[in-house]
Amino acid sequence: MFCGCGPGPADGGDDGNRDTDTDTDTDGGTTLPTYSTPIQICINEVMTDNSGSLMVDGDWPDWIELHNPTSEEQSLDGWLVHDQSDTVQRLDATSTIPAGGFLVLYASELDLPGHLPFKLNSEGDVVTVVRPDASFIEVSVPQSATDWAFARETDCCVGECWIAELWGTPGETNVIVE
Ligand SMILES: [Ca+2]
Numbered sequence: 001m002f003c004g005c006g007p008g009p010a011d012g013g014d015d016g017n018r019d020t021d022t023d024t025d026t027d028g029g030t031t032l033p034t035y036s037t038p039i040q041i042c043i044n045e046v047m048t049d050n051s052g053s054l055m056v057d058g059d060w061p062d063w064i065e066l067h068n069p070t071s072e073e074q075s076l077d078g079w080l081v082h083d084q085s086d087t088v089q090r091l092d093a094t095s096t097i098p099a100g101g102f103l104v105l106y107a108s109e110l111d112l113p114g115h116l117p118f119k120l121n122s123e124g125d126v127v128t129v130v131r132p133d134a135s136f137i138e139v140s141v142p143q144s145a146t147d148w149a150f151a152r153e154t155d156c157c158v159g160e161c162w163i164a165e166l167w168g169t170p171g172e173t174n175v176i177v178e
């Protein structure tokens, strides 16, 4: 059912801000759509097996935290979210992230606002967020123990800066608990 986003016309990666690379367009042909404001949303933190980290709507959902490090509010209207299952959620105009803010999506299979129609696999999963221009950001989440989040050491840090953190910080800035 879902197609056209992988490997995709853009470079993917997990830093969320490489849309303006020119290395995907060296033949002088079509250029990728560009935004007047760079879209730098990142997948900031993921929990695939939540039993005590975050309760929402009477449920303990798996969750995905997105972060907007820019100085402008970002609408995610029309963006897609999926994992390795076949289920895809299209976000609507209610999905916005304030400047410097966070958006937590609940992977619960509950049919409620803010919830996704799939759960995440604690044996390991891949979370993908697809922008309207079909470029995407993606994170491979390793096998995780109950209530351990897979989190960037600092918000939207680039590269191999992921750690496992008990409880995580859903909806708040990522901090390393020493
Ligand atoms: Ca799960």
Ligand SMILES: [Ca+2]
Residues within 6 Å of the ligand: 044, 045, 065, 168, 169, 170, 171, 172, 173, 174
């Ligand atoms: Ca966080």
